[in-house]
Amino acid sequence: MITVEDLSQAELFTEALKQANRPDPYPFYKELRRRGMSRLDDGRWLVTRHREITRLLRDPRVGSFQRESGAANAGPVLHHPDGTPFEGSFLVQDPPGHDRLRQAVTQLLIPRIMDMRDHLEDLVTGLLDTHVTGRPGQIDVVADLAYPLPVTVICELLGVPREDEAIFGDYARRLTRGLDPVETQTEEELRELAVARVELASYLSGLIAFRREHPDDGLLYGLMNVLGPLDLHATLQLLLIAGHETTVNLIANGTLALLRDPAAAARLREDPQLATPLVEEVLRYDPPVQMTRRRALADIDISGVTIPEGDTMVLILAAGNRDAEVFADPDTFVPDRAGNAHLAYGGGAHYCVGASLARAEAQIAFTALARRLDAPRLVTDPPPYRDNAVLRGPERLLVSFDRLTA
Amino acid sequence: MPANSHFRATPKSSWDTWSGAMRRWRTRSPADTLRLVVDLNRCQSYGQCVFAAPAVFRFHGAEALEYDYAPGESARVQVERAAAACPVQAISIGTPPGREPGGPLR
Amino acid sequence: MTTEKIVVVGASLAGLRAAEALRELGFTGAVTLIGDEPHHPYDRPPLSKAVLAGRLSTAHTQLPQLRRLDAEWLLGVAATGLDLHRRQVALADGRRVGFDKLLITTGTRARRWRDPVESALTGVHLLRTREDAERLRAALTARPRRVLVVGGGFTGSEVASLCRDLDLAVTLAHRDGAPLAGALGAAVGGFATGLQREAGVDLRLNTTVERLEGDASGRLRRARLSDGTALEADVAVVALGAVGNVEWLAGSGLAADGRGLLCDARCRARTADGGVAEAIYAAGDVARWPHPLYDGRLVRLDHWGNAVAQARVAAHNMLHRAVDHREHRELPTFWSNQFGVNLKSVGLTAGADQVVINQGSLDARKFVAAHGRRGRLVAAVAVDSPRVLDGYAALIEARVPFPPTINATDGPAGPPHPVPAAFPGGHAVPAGGHHREDDHDHR
Numbered sequence: 033m034i035t036v037e038d039l040s041q042a043e044l045f046t047e048a049l050k051q052a053n054r055p056d057p058y059p060f061y062k063e064l065r066r067r068g069m070s071r072l073d074d075g076r077w078l079v080t081r082h083r084e085i086t087r088l089l090r091d092p093r094v095g096s097f098q099r100e101s102g103a104a105n106a107g108p109v110l111h112h113p114d115g116t117p118f119e120g121s122f123l124v125q126d127p128p129g130h131d132r133l134r135q136a137v138t139q140l141l142i143p144r145i146m147d148m149r150d151h152l153e154d155l156v157t158g159l160l161d162t163h164v165t166g167r168p169g170q171i172d173v174v175a176d177l178a179y180p181l182p183v184t185v186i187c188e189l190l191g192v193p194r195e196d197e198a199i200f201g202d203y204a205r206r207l208t209r210g211l212d213p214v215e216t217q218t219e220e221e222l223r224e225l226a227v228a229r230v231e232l233a234s235y236l237s238g239l240i241a242f243r244r245e246h247p248d249d250g251l252l253y254g255l256m257n258v259l260g261p262l263d264l265h266a267t268l269q270l271l272l273i274a275g276h277e278t279t280v281n282l283i284a285n286g287t288l289a290l291l292r293d294p295a296a297a298a299r300l301r302e303d304p305q306l307a308t309p310l311v312e313e314v315l316r317y318d319p320p321v322q323m324t325r326r327r328a329l330a331d332i333d334i335s336g337v338t339i340p341e342g343d344t345m346v347l348i349l350a351a352g353n354r355d356a357e358v359f360a361d362p363d364t365f366v367p368d369r370a371g372n373a374h375l376a377y378g379g380g381a382h383y384c385v386g387a388s389l390a391r392a393e394a395q396i397a398f399t400a401l402a403r404r405l406d407a408p409r410l411v412t413d414p415p416p417y418r419d420n421a422v423l424r425g426p427e428r429l430l431v432s433f434d435r436l437t438a
Numbered sequence: 439m440p441a442n443s444h445f446r447a448t449p450k451s452s453w454d455t456w457s458g459a460m461r462r463w464r465t466r467s468p469a470d471t472l473r474l475v476v477d478l479n480r481c482q483s484y485g486q487c488v489f490a491a492p493a494v495f496r497f498h499g500a501e502a503l504e505y506d507y508a509p510g511e512s513a514r515v516q517v518e519r520a521a522a523a524c525p526v527q528a529i530s531i532g533t534p535p536g537r538e539p540g541g542p543l544r
Numbered sequence: 545m546t547t548e549k550i551v552v553v554g555a556s557l558a559g560l561r562a563a564e565a566l567r568e569l570g571f572t573g574a575v576t577l578i579g580d581e582p583h584h585p586y587d588r589p590p591l592s593k594a595v596l597a598g599r600l601s602t603a604h605t606q607l608p609q610l611r612r613l614d615a616e617w618l619l620g621v622a623a624t625g626l627d628l629h630r631r632q633v634a635l636a637d638g639r640r641v642g643f644d645k646l647l648i649t650t651g652t653r654a655r656r657w658r659d660p661v662e663s664a665l666t667g668v669h670l671l672r673t674r675e676d677a678e679r680l681r682a683a684l685t686a687r688p689r690r691v692l693v694v695g696g697g698f699t700g701s702e703v704a705s706l707c708r709d710l711d712l713a714v715t716l717a718h719r720d721g722a723p724l725a726g727a728l729g730a731a732v733g734g735f736a737t738g739l740q741r742e743a744g745v746d747l748r749l750n751t752t753v754e755r756l757e758g759d760a761s762g763r764l765r766r767a768r769l770s771d772g773t774a775l776e777a778d779v780a781v782v783a784l785g786a787v788g789n790v791e792w793l794a795g796s797g798l799a800a801d802g803r804g805l806l807c808d809a810r811c812r813a814r815t816a817d818g819g820v821a822e823a824i825y826a827a828g829d830v831a832r833w834p835h836p837l838y839d840g841r842l843v844r845l846d847h848w849g850n851a852v853a854q855a856r857v858a859a860h861n862m863l864h865r866a867v868d869h870r871e872h873r874e875l876p877t878f879w880s881n882q883f884g885v886n887l888k889s890v891g892l893t894a895g896a897d898q899v900v901i902n903q904g905s906l907d908a909r910k911f912v913a914a915h916g917r918r919g920r921l922v923a924a925v926a927v928d929s930p931r932v933l934d935g936y937a938a939l940i941e942a943r944v945p946f947p948p949t950i951n952a953t954d955g956p957a958g959p960p961h962p963v964p965a966a967f968p969g970g971h972a973v974p975a976g977g978h979h980r981e982d983d984h985d986h987r
Contacts, residue, residue, distance in 0.1 A: 090482075142485070142489070145489075146489065146492060305515060305518065308515075308518050308519050308522045309522050311522075312522050312523075371527050372522070372527075373526075373527055377525065379525060383484050383525060387484075387486060387523070387525075388485075388486055388489035388490065388523065391486075391490075391519075391523055392489075395519075
């Protein structure tokens, strides 16, 4: 029998990315973590320990993973009206360009989500209300809650008409695959990605044109006033994917953890404040974003190795989140874990812009599910997973119950 | 520019609200047992606490966090959310010194 | 002998955190905290910022106690003497408190104006305690025509910043060529000069205050400056740094003077005859010790983070045999908010011989200045760039060569161009006194 100890680092990484292992890549991460800093033959470094990931996320000698490094992001070189080359969204940009774009977004976004909790409660209530029944039944937590909630939120923020939410959400799903390591993608998938990108761009152009005719005090109009056309498109596309696909997975992964740990679900039902540490534990235990890429801007000595300037690093956040040096009993879901220094949102300059919003959505969703579902049970364990390795989460999450109360 | 400089753009009125909230808290109820502190060396101004507990935490300038050490019991849920959300675990919650929080000595 | 009773003299941040650490480490004996202030521990950094600005009342600066302590608190009573032989602390009210082990966390106090008569004028302020902050806040609320700040270290600069926020006329007199220069060198000091002048501070550099003059009713009226001017001012804030609270140790046999209480890297107090006082430990602002990361140079830090970290080391060592002792080797860190910018530092800037801007620019008011000493990176100062300092801390601990190769995308084009750090007094760092105390008075 072949065990993980027999596999090379490259093989372990391949296994972790395989669709067949999507429900549980953690044993492969664990073995990679045991081996420490690993350099693959193609020059990529796999970083799996908490301490090293934390340090590299905040190291000034570490830059973002830029578009030329991956075919998934390849395309013709575009230029801003002033002739400077377009560098992509702020997800893949470095300071100072990153900072300027990010600041523009945060200045407009954060005030608009500051007092959103009550509204999020209303949205969750409304989504579950359509399924209220006094009899045994079944819901798909992905399709019925995890997916529509963040889509509605981002659509409301951007002023996307309610009737377009389904189309808009569909773009996000199709584009998400583009974030995966390129070797896991087929030619056809790459083509499909390019098509989705063009379709979204076309949709966004229409939305922008409409908003230009009908100015309001919304996020989109605000962004239109401070960003050029290329930056505007890149930012909107980023907000759509990052502000949505990640939260879908957070809610679905957390619901899955609760279904597998009925005692935790029962505690949450009794004590809604448990949602606060519980969401952090979901982010640690089964993070929506499994890994992120970076590149070395200078030689970096770390843990006895030197990452040469120019090399690419894959920081496997999900692996660092289960590092026993930082987390006691790391493979156990501990809903009230204290001092949870998880890496789910990254760190440093690229720390997730929408972290607060995602947290609030998840806290409210888990609390409502725990309160309103009587005797919830997982129909299929493990549930079917989507293809995506980076933004990882269940495709469907069927839950049966005795009652769904108001 | 820094990631959190949006707080500069927030209307002055929200600042006034914050000060007003703190004025109200200056008269604390006897049940007031909440104290907190932020290690501002650890703090990297990610701003998660400001979102979680806007009446307790506030940016004054782009990166300069200010907060109320004794915001009153009514803020407890918000403060706990803020502490849990802090990416660098810089927020510690406790009790007024000299008033024992209970629990085991060891 | 077994340890049954631990006394902590100094009931502020370091004392509180040390007491908590003792319990956390399993000490179940008696713990007594003695403090000369009548209050339970409160935090000092906001006093010169949100409190002075009126955004926070002093009652809202109380520090949290983070675990069960079961401690005896003796507040509002100063320690006045230490008998090493009998293991007793003498208190101002005549009591004597015995101990098996003693932790000294008496901290520092603001250095008073040198002339007691001038110092007693109404309108002359210090800023260290809650009461100081309340008095100064009241004085500023009365809209003085001009505030004079004496000293351009962190406290003085923050007060000047606050005065400008309140739209008060303010003059800052500083004996060096730039504010903060004693702590951060001339390059960052030059940046601070720009901040102050742009904010409308009447900044008098290389200038000292010679005399404070009052009227017949004992109110401050004007100050005579070394540049020959007579400055009309209703309020003067004396921010000339800190002095160690060590007078109560006079005659105890411990190695204490105005620079602090000498101890070793394990937080054990040193005796005047060069030995180690076995049962006596020190932590926080009052402690002066050879920092292992800086070649054993003697350091005394008025830093919040140091108080917390050193308190933990001291508590650990108080409860362990010498072979299990730890050294206090944490990298110094501190922060300040002034003139709309956040300023953070990691490492020991003082004593650096070169400085280079690695990221950002002074013009953008957002930069990282790396400090080198004898070819090694020793410190980094970040202005409105708090998220990169961890990376520099790791480089400092790894003792990488200076200038470090960063290649940050927001760094300057081309190879780095270090310039002399130019600390006041050049490179001649006085042995054991590498910190100009007036410039490292940050709390």
